[in-house]
Amino acid sequence: xxxxxxxxxxxxxxxxxxxxxxxxxxxxxxxxxxxxxxxxxxxxxxxxxxxxxxxxxxxxxxxxxxxxxxxxxxxxxxxxxxxxxxxxxxxxxxxxxxxxxxxxxxxxxxxxxxxxxxxxxxxxxxxxxxxxxxxxxxxxxxxxxxxxxxxxxxxxxxxxxxxxxxxxxxxxxxxxxxxxxxxxxxxxxxxxxxxxxxxxxxxxxxxxxxxxxxxxxxxxx
Amino acid sequence: xxxxxxxxxxxxxxxxxxxxxxxxxxxxxxxxxxxxxxxxxxxxxxxxxxxxxxxxxxxxxxxxxxxxxxxxxxxxxxxxxxxxxxxxxxxxxxxxxxxxxxxxxxxxxxxxxxxxxxxxxxxxxxxxxxxxxxxxxxxxxxxxxxxxxxxxxxxxxxxxxxxxxxxxxxxxxxxxxxxxxxxxxxxxxxxxxxxxxxxxxxxxxxxxxxxxxxxxxxxxxxxxxxxxxxxxxxxxxxxxxxxxxxxxxxxxxxxxxxxxxxxxxxxxxxxxxxxxxxxxxxxxxxxxxxxxxxxxxxxxxxxxxxxxxxxxxxxxxxxxxxxxxxxxxxxxxxxxxxxxxxxxxxxxxxxxxxxxxxxxxxxxxxxxxxxxxxxxxxxxxxxxxxxxxxxxxxxxxxxxxxxxxxxxxxxxxxxx
Numbered sequence: 003x004x005x006x007x008x009x010x011x012x013x014x015x016x017x018x019x020x021x022x023x024x025x026x027x028x029x030x031x032x033x034x035x036x037x038x039x040x041x042x043x044x045x046x047x048x049x050x051x052x053x054x055x056x057x058x059x060x061x062x063x064x065x066x067x068x069x070x071x072x073x074x075x076x077x078x079x080x081x082x083x084x085x086x087x088x089x090x091x092x093x094x095x096x097x098x099x100x101x102x103x104x105x106x107x108x109x110x111x112x113x114x115x116x117x118x119x120x121x122x123x124x125x126x127x128x129x130x131x132x133x134x135x136x137x138x139x140x141x142x143x144x145x146x147x148x149x150x151x152x153x154x155x156x157x158x159x160x161x162x163x164x165x166x167x168x169x170x171x172x173x174x175x176x177x178x179x180x181x182x183x184x185x186x187x188x189x190x191x192x193x194x195x196x197x198x199x200x201x202x203x204x205x206x207x208x209x210x211x212x213x214x215x216x217x218x219x220x221x222x223x
Numbered sequence: 224x225x226x227x228x229x230x231x232x233x234x235x236x237x238x239x240x241x242x243x244x245x246x247x248x249x250x251x252x253x254x255x256x257x258x259x260x261x262x263x264x265x266x267x268x269x270x271x272x273x274x275x276x277x278x279x280x281x282x283x284x285x286x287x288x289x290x291x292x293x294x295x296x297x298x299x300x301x302x303x304x305x306x307x308x309x310x311x312x313x314x315x316x317x318x319x320x321x322x323x324x325x326x327x328x329x330x331x332x333x334x335x336x337x338x339x340x341x342x343x344x345x346x347x348x349x350x351x352x353x354x355x356x357x358x359x360x361x362x363x364x365x366x367x368x369x370x371x372x373x374x375x376x377x378x379x380x381x382x383x384x385x386x387x388x389x390x391x392x393x394x395x396x397x398x399x400x401x402x403x404x405x406x407x408x409x410x411x412x413x414x415x416x417x418x419x420x421x422x423x424x425x426x427x428x429x430x431x432x433x434x435x436x437x438x439x440x441x442x443x444x445x446x447x448x449x450x451x452x453x454x455x456x457x458x459x460x461x462x463x464x465x466x467x468x469x470x471x472x473x474x475x476x477x478x479x480x481x482x483x484x485x486x487x488x489x490x491x492x493x494x495x496x497x498x499x500x501x502x503x504x505x506x507x508x509x510x511x512x513x514x515x516x517x518x519x520x521x522x523x524x525x526x527x528x529x530x531x532x533x534x535x536x537x538x539x540x541x542x543x544x545x546x547x548x549x550x551x552x553x554x555x556x557x558x559x560x561x562x563x564x565x566x567x568x569x570x571x572x573x574x575x576x577x578x579x580x581x582x583x584x585x586x587x588x589x590x591x592x593x594x595x596x597x598x599x600x601x602x603x604x605x606x607x608x609x610x611x612x613x614x615x616x617x618x619x620x621x622x623x624x625x626x627x628x629x630x631x632x633x634x635x636x637x638x639x
Contacts, residue, residue, distance in 0.1 A: 056633040084552020099234030112552035
């Protein structure tokens with residue numbers, strides 16, 4: 003499903019060169035639930051961003067669903083992200099000016115989906131995460147856990163094959179964190195979604211199929 | 224998607240009230256000033272009461288004499304005798320009217336002083352114009368032949384001198400120690416009808432000046448009404464031939480001896496624009512409208528620059544939103560579209576405000592008596608052009624910031 007070959011990411015300034023990722027080789031199969039762990043600054047999020055086509059590697063090849071993504075033009079990258087990937091961020095990244103339902107609809111806006119169909123699919127996604135009673139609320143009217151559930155609904159509304167979660171429980175207490183993990187586990191088991199999750203929490207990582215550890219930009223296990 | 228854009232636009236506008244106010248203020252004020260200014264220019268140029276034939280009339284009023292040897296020149300209105308000798312000799316026109324430049328005089332009523340404007344005209348003046356006579360009638364050739372001391376007054380003088388709504392025809396009015404019989408009362412017209420507005424109209428026979436004196440320059444203008452608009456070029460050519468034959472010998476004095484003369488029969492606007500440039504060889508209309516268009520475009524670019532500025536300052540604020548949209552499938556092109564549409568919505572809201580503001584200002588000007596009798600009207604055509612240009616500027620002012628925004632790296636944008 004996902005194949006990374008010799009991935010390197012180097013940040014260069016006039017005087018400093020920082021290696022964020024060094025020779026990463028990684029394959030994730032369809033339906034897998036993989037977690038990535040490592041100390042802060044080891045390149046976990048950078049790796050997830052490269053898998054999610056939000057960032058480009060300095061070297062190496064990224065292949066997702068049999069498609070080489072290196073050098074794809076902006077419009078194709080956008081379409082690929084829209085059709086194949088769903089993101090969940092640690093800080094939720096909801097648009098505060100839009101109500102919950104419109105936030106969830108967002109990925110469908112960039113597809114040819116009618117307004118009524120968008121509403122229906124977004125409502126269904128919110129039902130899946132138990133927030134159908136908060137559709138008209140604005141993000142700043144919700145708790146952290148509720149915001150993350152909205153973010154999950156947004157990630158799954160377009161039924162992407164791959165969900166990328168960057169510390170989805172990082173800003174939540176343990177109860178809320180477990181609730182979110184339950185939802186992700188259900189998505190993986192019931193809907194067969196491929197999930198890659200960055201986390202700092204060993205307990206959360208234990209609930210996934212496989213754990214990848216990074217240290218100083220290199221894969222150590 | 225448009226509904227989503229509209230929602231986000233309204234939300235952004237509500238969230239940044241001050242910036243919204245500044246943007247809308249800039250757009251609506253610019254459009255309002257432009258529409259009111261154009262209404263005023265339209266009022267100055269276009270045909271209107273009582274010059275309803277203005278757009279098919281020709282005007283001769285300015286004459287320029289040049290002494291190329293001594294490098295001197297002199298210009299000003301033509302004389303009454305010039306009209307009689309050179310203009311009335313034209314064969315093509317239907318009517319030729321003579322009207323003097325306006326002067327002011329004081330008239331007294333019960334120790335109350337009224338400063339009024341007056342003109343001398345011939346009887347044709349009443350035929351090339353279309354004054355509404357509230358009472359009585361105009362003077363005729365017969366009155367002039369009889370050397371009658373009669374006067375046509377406007378409703379302002381009637382209301383002040385005789386009494387509001389009181390009959391005035393037949394009453395005597397003393398002006399400059401001479402008694403005149405009021406022969407007619409017309410509905411007044413604004414001072415902006417430069418060649419015809421006045422409070423009092425006298426037949427030229429009552430003028431104390433020697434109108435028979437042979438001279439080129441004087442204090443008069445000629446208004447020429449053709450039989451059909453298609454006669455206009457013929458009349459112009461005919462007058463050019465007549466003017467080219469005017470002898471300049473024996474004119475002037477030892478200090479100023481003109482050897483060149485410039486005078487032409489022009490449309491209303493050209494009779495002014497011709498004075499702008501050179502010796503009047505060029506009609507100056509293109510020059511005039513180019514300057515006006517330049518000023519308008521320059522003026523309209525102000526809110527556009529303001530919008531670019533505001534949009535640029537919003538880049539960082541909205542970076543996160545851009546990152547989110549990109550992450551979920553928005554291409555740079557789609558984002559540019561979104562921000563441009565937001566700008567267009569903002570401009571349209573400004574346009575709607577401008578319509579109401581313009582209507583208010585025009586209503587105020589028409590009713591405030593700031594300029595008596597002024598009758599400005601809201602010009603939808605001008606407004607449409609203005610809103611189109613504003614939208615164009617809205618588009619342009621949105622594209623650059625939007626393009627900058629859309630080029631933000633998703634990861635960088637999300638970090639905000």
